[in-house]
Amino acid sequence: MKNIIYKALIAILFLSGSTTAFGQSTTEKVPITGMVQDTEGEVLANASVAIYDEAEENILTGVVSNPDGNFTVEMEPGQYVIEVSFLAYNSYKSEIEVEPGQPLDLGTIELAAEQSELDEVVVEGQRSYMEMNFDSRSFNVQDDVTSLGGSALDVLDNVPSITTDFEGNVSLRGNQGVQILINGRPSNLVRNGTDALSSIPSSMIEEVKIITNPSARYSADGTGGIIDIILVDDAELGFNGSVRGNAGYPQDYGLGANLNYQRSKVNWFLNTQVEYESEPESGSTFQSFSGDTTYAYQELIDTDETEKEANINFGADIYLPADQLLTLSTRINLEDQTEDRNLNYTDYDPTNDEVYRDVFDNWGVVQRTTRDVLEEQRESDFDVRAQYEKTFKENNDHKLVADFDYEFGEEDGRTNFEQFVEQGTGNEVRQRTNAGEIYREARLDIDYEQPLGESAKMEAGLRFNYDWQDNDYTVEEFQNGNWVRTPENIGAADNFIYLENVNAAYAIFNGELKPFTYQLGIRAENTNIESELDQSGTTSSQSYTDFFPSVFLSYTINELNSLQASYSRRISRPWSGQLLPFTEIENERNREIGNPDLKPEFGNSFELGYLRYWETGSVLTSLYYRYRTQVIEDIETTEIIGGQSVNIEQPINLASEDAWGVEFSADQELFDGLQLSGSLNIYQSNREGQFQGVLYTSETETFSSRIRVRWQFLDSWNFQSYISFRGAQNTTQGRRAGRSFVGTGLSKELLDGKANVSINVRDLFNSRNSDREIIEPNYYRNSQYSWSSRAFRLNFRYNFGGE
Structure with a gap:
């Protein structure tokens, strides 16, 4: 591992050594400035700017645009031709005149996506699937055929x-401490972990942005970095929009629409989606224990999960005088979910007092037990x-943005359990749980940007965030014809109230010292947390203030080669x-x-990058x-409850972690289409920590990789396929096996490009499974789970309207 990283570092240093010498002229020169963006207002970093002589025979000099x-x-005074170009965009060319002592500001230069003509049919050039900048990588997933009909998780x-x-966990470079944003802001869709991302249809997502080392502009939450999910914005003049539908196997049906109506100074928008999904899941567990007693058992799980969901997002963009924009919106999400699980336990009598890793044929069966679980859950979220x-007229980069968001909702769940002994001795058990949650969250962000001179900019902002939750939980058992509360060792009933208040302020300075550009930032966050268990009277509180610096330094070698070094400090608060x-x-x-006593993780992240473009x-x-401290990890321990050994899994602040690696991301057009x-x-990741007097360590070397091919052929066909790999990994208590899976899809445009029909297959070889081991001196557990079988989807989309 160290040799691989070392060789990669040598390669970067070698490539960076191919710089050309910078000469100096004693002749007085005049600055020519400008800003490059696309027709949608997105800035284009690393766009090539070339200055030709008046006859356009020779290139006199050239630069690339900075991250902004x-x-x-x-240039010396005279007549010239300037050309601005960027991959997959039409070039801009114009004659300019430079006068002595008078700086020339060309303002904003817009580049349009390339277009080509095939037999008089105009085909718009598509954005590259992957667009890379130093502070982020963007993946244009709106045309991802392989995930159509799925969710944000797909x-x-x-x-x-x-x-x-x-389990719905999302990791970035192997780190689960990830902050997920929706359109650049936090959302209640991911407030309770990431499983709720399944409620966002894939057709609503335009772009996914990965920020591995965020600046002070972003909330410091997330030691692993930031994943920003950008939703579709199809606003055009007049009435326009799209309708879509999908059907799949296993059962997967959806209908949705995006509607826009823009006239004069107001753009109305409506996005809605209804879904029905039912899919099987299965798993198995083998467990062996040898201590005061010796036992082994095998568990088989079959689950049918059914989900019904409806969401609607409605609002308006109001264009006010003096370059002002006011956006008002509301979102409603309703969800009904049922899980019907069947668990079958087989208890064995091992022949010897030792820890086993599999069932032996000569073992006797002590007991066979069936446990049926029916879980019903309803959730409603409002935003x-x-x-x-x-935007100030003198410069589009001079702007003030204020964003207020109020989210509220509730969740109710009921679960019924029935347990029967099929073989051996034991009593029938009936239990039920009731769980409820009510939450309120308010957030205000204020961000201000102002250019300072020709090549500098200042940014500053404030955030006020208030989060309140009220959770109820009861466990009951049917005894002697009545439902009664269970003892605490089975499941304590209580009411848990949680309050979190995070206030923040940040400042960033961007500057340029040719050929370097730099950014210095600092963010301060004050956190106050209070929690209380009503019935037990147990309370907990935390209050702390932390500072989170960020530093970025970029060196432009030439218009095709650049280097950047960055550092940031981050935090991951428990959800x-x-x-x-x-x-x-x-x-x-x-x-x-x-x-409830979990403390946040803290992380320091360093990164060195080399970006290379070619045609x-x-x-x-x-x-x-x-480097992370107070790393949160789920630890399993074994306890005897009611005469039976039970595994207890609980998150704790276990360890510190050192992790380092090398990552390559590439995008290549092999030939046209x-x-x-x-x-x-x-x-590589090394962890070490103690819990209850036991030392837990792990040293793992692993990898993850993806390869994607996209082929546009004939007039309107689009084939896409990908394969994903993830290597095996050691954990502090055992090992997680590697996995690979394949997805593919084919689409066809119809009705002069207004409609699109596609079919895709997820997990083509049915290999997307989980395989984990817990390996302890007196305890072994192997769990295998398949949470998404091979799935087929047929999708249709129709676009209409626009001027």
Whole structure:
């Protein structure tokens, strides 16, 4: 591993050594400035700016635009031709005159996406699937045929550097401490972990942005970095929109629409989606224990999960005088979910007092037990938002943005358990749980940007965030014809109230010292947390203030080669599901309990990147190192409850971690219409910590990789396919096996490009499974789970309207 990283570093240094010498002229020169963006207002970093002589026979000099799209080039007085170009965009060319002592500001230069003509049919050039900048990588997933009809989790599972698992956890470069944003802001869709991302249809997502080393502009939450999900915005003049539908196997149906109506100074928008999904899940567990007693058992799980969901997002963009924009919107999300699980336990009598890793044929069966679980859950979420933006006329980069968001909702769940002994001795058991949550969250962001001179900019902002939750939980058992509360060792009933208040302020300065550009930032966050268990009277509180600096330094070698070094300090606060001190009893042998005393993780991240462009592609090579403290990890222990051994899983602040690695991301057009992209992340992670007097350590070397091919052929056909790999990994208590899976899709445009029909297959070889081991001196457990079988989807979309 160290040799691989060392060789990669040598390669970067070798490539960076190919710089050309910079000469100096004693002749007085005049600065020429401008900013490059696309027709949608997005800045284009690393756009090439070339200055020709008046006859356009020779290139006299050239630069590239900085991360903010700005450029400056100095020329002696005279007549010239300037050309601005960027991959996959039409070039801009214009004659200019430079006069002595008079700086020339060309203002904003817009580049349009390339177009080509085939037999008089105009085909718009598509954006590259992967667009790379130093502070982020953007993946244009709106045309991702392989995830159509799915959810945001399906989309993320196709994006390089990101991995997901059957519990809904999302990791970035192997780190689960990730902050997920929706349109650049936090959302209640991910307030209780990431499983709720399944409620965002893939067709609503335009772009996924990965920020591995965020600046002070962003909330410091997330030691692993930021994943920003950008939703579709199809606003055009007049009435326009699209309708879509999908059907799949296993059962997967959806209908949705995006509607816009823009006239004069107001754009009305409406996005809605209804879905029905039912899919099977299955798993198995083998467990062996040898201590005061010796036992072994096998568990088989079959689950049918059914989900009904409806959401609507309605609002308006109001264009006010003096370059002001006010956006008002509201969102409603309703969800009804049912899980019908069947668990079958077989208890064995091992022949010897030792820990086993599999069942032997000569073992006797002590007991066979069936446990039926029916879980019903309803959830409703509401969001009201107002965003104000003021752009000052003298410069589009001079602006003020204020964003207020109020979110509220509730969740109710009921679970019934029935347990029967099929073979051996034992009593029938009937249990039930009731859980409820009410939450309120208010957030206000104020951001201000102002250019300072020709090549500098100042940014500053404030955030006020208030989060309140009220959770109820009861566990009952049917005894002697009555439902009664269970003892605490089975599941304590209580009411948990949680309050979190995070206020923040930040300042950033961007500057340029040719050929370097730099950014210095600092963010201060004050956190106050209070929690209380009503019935037990247990309270907890935390209050702390921390500072989070960020530093970025970029060196432009030439218009095709650049280097950047960056540093940031981050925090990962535990989410509410990790804090709830209630015991999940749906699985009699394995229980989960939260930890209200969890403290946040802290991380320091260093990164060195080399970005190389050429005519038909690009590659980004990144070396990174991350150090984390108070790392949160789920630890399993064994307890005897009611004469039976039960595994207890609880999150704790276990360890410190050193992690380092090298990542390659590349995008290459092989020939017209055929594009190949891929990524490879090789990293090592070392953890060490203690819990209850036991030392837990892990040293793992592993990798993750994705390869994607996109082929546009004939007039309107689009074929896409990908393969994803993730290597095996050691954990502090055992090992997680590697996995690979394949997805593919084919689409066809109809009705002069207004309609699109596609078919895709997820997990083509049915290999997207989880395989984990817990290996302890007196305890072994192997769990295998398949949470998404092979799935087929047929999708249709129709676009209409517009002027």
